[in-house]
């Protein structure tokens with residue numbers, strides 16, 4: 376191709392006016408792209424703010440219902456539930472995760488009863504339920520056991536599906552859990568339950584505020600999750616993880632965290648052409664909020680730019696604590 380020459384070619388022509396910028400824009404963020412994560416509490420009339428996540432609250436079901444109604448009004452397709460489990464219910468084996476009368480199944484039932492058209496997603500992982508804050512069961516040396524953990528995860532997913540959840544999202548990073556969950560869901564007749572696999576989930580320091588929010592930070596102490604979550608230095612490995620989850624029966628795949636891993640989103644989307652999601656995690660939210668609160672960044676502008684970046688990288692949808700704020704802005708045009 377011959378090199379188009381200046382001045383015949385001036386790239387700035389199409390940037391001159393808002394109408395041409397809109398006309399040639401390749402990617403757009405829509406309300407349909409958003410999944411709203413919420414932190415849920417047992418009891419009634421309970422509302423707690425999360426210090427490291429300004430604007431985010433833990434809510435009991437009665438106070439969550441108006442939030443769900445707001446999501447419906449805004450057109451947000453899915454809400455993702457993260458439980459805060461009382462310390463006395465946490466055990467080494469996290470058995471509360473598979474309690475059919477537990478917090479998550481009760482909230483799922485209430486949400487599906489009140490707002491049948493709102494999608495509900497639940498995390499499949501043991502960390503909110505374990506006394507040690509890890510996503511799985513430990514052996515005597517403290518190593519996280521794979522296959523026994525998968526058995527508990529399967530029971531947890533079955534309880535969630537039994538409560539009527541639309542999407543289960545295994546976030547534990549155990550090997551083989553997608554296939555095990557899919558098999559047991561099918562066997563139990565839950566043929567419509569969708570699996571969104573946290574496929575490429577990295578051992579990230581950006582999860583810090585989330586662990587405060589669900590109250591697992593104290594249990595976890597100085598431990599990390601590097602023996603099961605992915606090493607931030609790897610990207611081919613992310614493709615292998617995604618490939619396995621697809622082969623095992625995932626309907627949708629996810630990359631997490633978001634902003635430092637846009638290259639992974641792009642590679643996954645290009646390689647598999649699957650519905651691909653990205654999680655803009657708690658630490659990403661916290662840093663944007665903190666800078667905005669200091670007056671160092673324009674809150675709305677960086678929120679929308681960061682979300683558009685995910686779309687440009689190839690994401691079909693985004694889990695983000697900004698979902699309602701972004702949806703309100705999109706609605707307002």
Ligand code: PBG
Pocket residue numbers: 498500501502510546547581582583584585586600655656657658
């Ligand atoms: C639990 C889970 C985590 C997040 C989602 N599910 C934390 C972790 O793996 O330690 C993080 C979400 C966020 O930081 O916003 N397995």
